[in-house]
Amino acid sequence: MKYALLIYDDQHSWGKLDDQTKAEIYAEYDKFGAALAEKGQMRGGEELQPTTTATTVRVKDGKTLTTDGPYAETKEQLGGFFLIECDNLDEAIEAAAQIPSAKRGGTIEVRPVAEGMQHD
Secondary structure, eight states: OEEEEEEEEOHHHHHTSOHHHHHHHHHHHHHHHHHHHHHTOEEEEEEOOOGGGOEEEEEETTEEEEEESOSSOOSSEEEEEEEEEOSSHHHHHHHHTTSHHHHTTOEEEEEEOOTTOOOO
């Protein structure tokens, strides 16, 4: 089964880190991605641009409305994701717990991908 591991963290804290610390964290992510690939679980993943680059889209009364910025103001922002494939939720949780942000105070949302669902 595929799972999306959605990475939430405080992007303002990230901006306060020095370049050396950021490089160390990126190296941790590279190591994590390589471990997923070695286990055959990696299906994809990307870092997202900061929420300041986001555009929110709504359709109301047939008109498309756009707003600069994220949908909601929150302490933690969606900063990236991994798409993995594993046998069950327990394995997905085990992988999520190894994400560097999880170990540094961030939050990881584990969500099953709706593959092959029948829509009525």
